Each structure stands twice: as structure tokens, then as C-alpha cells.
Amino acid sequence: MIYGTCIIASKSLSFKALLLRNSLNFQVNFSSKCFPRQIRMESNLNCSIEVNKKECRGALIVLEGLDRSGKSSQCSRLVSYFEGQGIHAELLRFPDRTTNVGKMISAYLTNASQLDDRAIQHLFSANRWEKRFVCF
Numbered sequence: 001m002i003y004g005t006c007i008i009a010s011k012s013l014s015f016k017a018l019l020l021r022n023s024l025n026f027q028v029n030f031s032s033k034c035f036p037r038q039i040r041m042e043s044n045l046n047c048s049i050e051v052n053k054k055e056c057r058g059a060l061i062v063l064e065g066l067d068r069s070g071k072s073s074q075c076s077r078l079v080s081y082f083e084g085q086g087i088h089a090e091l092l093r094f095p096d097r098t099t100n101v102g103k104m105i106s107a108y109l110t111n112a113s114q115l116d117d118r119a120i121q122h123l124f125s126a127n128r129w130e131k132r133f134v135c136f
């Protein structure tokens with residue numbers, strides 16, 4: 001059984017995250033203040049992320065939070081943890097400024113270019129589509 005979790009990272013909430021204890025069989029303590037939300041992704045009783053079976057779809061763990069709330073740091077820690085457990089993990093970050101669309105977003109975010117607010121939101125969406133082969 002594979003579970004995913006969505007964690008809201010916030011500067012104002014205090015917690016100790018218990019991540020997927022039953023299915024992934026590990027516990028992670030986050031140094032920053034986070035609030036765990038929502039759990040289940042998929043039910044396949046023969047599938048455990050611990051054994052990294054090819055037929056498993058894996059778990060998608062999403063960290064959301066305000067700018068500068070520590071999402072990137074916590075993601076890096078999670079990836080390190082998984083790698084230490086011998087579990088393959090990929091870190092995806094959005095916006096991904098390395099792609100063609102990401103470069104346009106980066107220019108917008110650094111005030112190097114001006115874009116309509118609605119147009120930039122479409123670019124954020126397109127930026128995720130650019131990474132679909134990693135995600136699916």
C-alpha cells in the first residue's frame with residue numbers, strides 16, 4: 001500500500017511530522033514548523049515503497065508553504081533520508097527555471113520582463129507540463 005502525504009510548511013504552526021508510518025515505515029522529524037494534511041494516494045496491498053518494486057507507482061510527497069518557509073530545505077532532507085534508506089527519490093521544484101518556460105518565469109520573477117498576471121499563471125502551469133515525463 002502506498003500512501004502519499006501533503007505537508008503544509010508554515011512558520012506559525014508547530015508539529016512533529018509522522019509521515020506514512022504504516023506504509024513507508026519511517027518517521028521524519030521536521031525542524032521547521034509544518035502541518036501534515038491528507039494522506040492516501042493509492043491502494044495496492046502488494047506494493048511497498050520499501051522494496052522499490054517496479055510495478056509500484058511510488059509516492060508523491062508535496063510540500064507547500066509560504067516563500068522562505070523552508071520547503072526546499074525540508075525536501076532536500078527528505079530526499080537524503082530516502083536515499084539513505086536505499087529508496088530512489090527525485091526532487092522536483094517549481095518553478096523549474098532551467099526549462100524554456102522556466103526561463104521566461106525566471107525573467108518575470110526577477111523583473112527582467114513584464115508579463116500579464118494571467119499569462120504568467122499559464123506559464124507556471126506549462127512549466128509543470130514540461131516535467132511530466134519525470135512525474136508520470
Ligand SMILES: Cc1cn([C@H]2C[C@H](O)[C@@H](COP(=O)(O)O)O2)c(=O)[nH]c1=O
Pocket residue numbers: 067094095109124125
Ligand atoms: C510554482 C509557483 C510559484 N509561484 C511563485 C511563488 C514564488 O514567489 C515564486 C518562486 O520562487 P522560488 O523559486 O524562490 O521558490 O513563484 C507562483 O506564483 N505560482 C506557482 O505555481
